[in-house]
Amino acid sequence: MKVLIATEKPFAKIAVDGIRKEIEAAGYELALLEKYTDKAQLLDAVKDANAIIIRSDIIDNEVLDAAKELKIVVRAGAGYDNVDLEAATAHGVCVMNTPGQNSNAVAELAFGLMIMAVRNFYDGKSGTELMGKKLGIHAYGNVGRNVARIAKGIGMEIYAYDAYCPKEAMEADGIIPVNTAEELYEKCNVVSLHIPATAETKNSINYELVNRMPKNGLLVNTARKEVINEADLLRLMHDRPDLKYVTDIMPVHHVEFAEQCPGRYFSTPKKMGAQTAEANINAGIAAAKQIVGFLKDGCERFRVNKK
Ligand code: 3PG
Known part of the structure; x- marks a missing residue:
């Protein structure tokens, strides 16, 4: 299973390290797309991803179309207005957030x-x-x-x-x-x-x-x-x-x-509210754990879209 972190605004390195630990301990592979400037980079990176961790990154119908192997998207954070929930449901993709973590x-x-x-x-x-x-x-x-x-x-x-x-x-x-x-x-x-x-x-x-x-x-x-x-x-x-x-x-x-x-x-020049090491660690690792729980045990706690 391949888990992609796709963050235009990256997590602190310590959070990425923590996410990697969770994902690799589950026997999965972690891929990283940070600071991308072009949607084409995202469309390319999602092609073989089974799970994606995002922040305010836009997951729309086009991204979901490109992500043929995708099962779950976790928004590491609270607000999920950046994800097209109906399109995710239509693509059979589960969407979660990580409430409270940041x-x-x-x-x-x-x-x-x-x-x-x-x-x-x-x-x-x-x-x-x-x-x-x-x-x-x-x-x-x-x-x-x-x-x-x-x-x-x-x-x-x-x-x-x-x-x-x-x-x-x-x-x-x-x-x-x-x-x-x-x-x-x-x-x-x-x-x-x-x-x-x-x-x-x-x-x-x-x-x-x-x-x-x-x-x-x-x-x-x-x-x-x-x-x-x-x-x-x-x-x-x-x-x-x-x-x-x-x-x-x-x-x-x-x-x-x-x-x-x-x-x-x-x-602020760029949204800074959740830009702390602590928030990145809390939300990022929660996202990784939720992905592992979903892929291994079918756990859908924190699911925000319809099936
Ligand atoms: C949220 O909805 O969790 C906050 O607005 C933080 O968003 P960010 O991960 O894009 O900084």
Whole structure:
């Protein structure tokens, strides 16, 4: 059996070594395609792969067509919006993610961005502190829970909105649940986004919603760029010079944001949330173990597509 790691944005070497150990211990072969610049390289590499480990790499119908021997794709990470699930099902390929494995890394980066923004991007002028401020966690999943844990240590007042999470679970964590996204944005000085990119959420962070934030509101995005209605947010930041936006996923309109919102906008050049040795090791090795479990025992825990 051949397992391919196909990562345009590579794992740390220590994670690749750990994945190799798992795969070879199972008697399988590991192939590596890192930092590829062209889809043709991916199409070529998947030809004889029985399993693939990916990150944000796009697995579409064309890739699945080229991967004639493929049985399983594991997205080493949480969000699987980069995989065409219907096409995978049609090709008889199982798709999994590795939920929770990189969430602390993403949560820590959310605070890195937050602190940078409230300290005015380190321009030497007095900023503000996070202690005592109201934090809104938009979606209370694995990353949202880690954000809450860190925010408690900082001394923030923590609110969360998640239509799919029972309020009791939030309350048990000492978080104040709110009933609607609108309420969250109205209440909170800082909103941290942790929603996946789905048909329901794409473009949902719009003018009307963010405009509910109090004066000097800060929006932090370590989720996906697709959830932001960029035209709306640009217009709002023009109309509301008090608002700040910091993101780990460079917007399509990055140049416009940078030019039109100086001192109020920042984007990492490349998504960095899960780019830690720990997250790479956790997610990469979990992916390797899930592949071995699937190929040897048919274990389908963490499967995200239909059969
Ligand atoms: C995820 O969905 O797990 C995170 O967004 C990390 O994505 P990455 O592996 O592309 O850095």
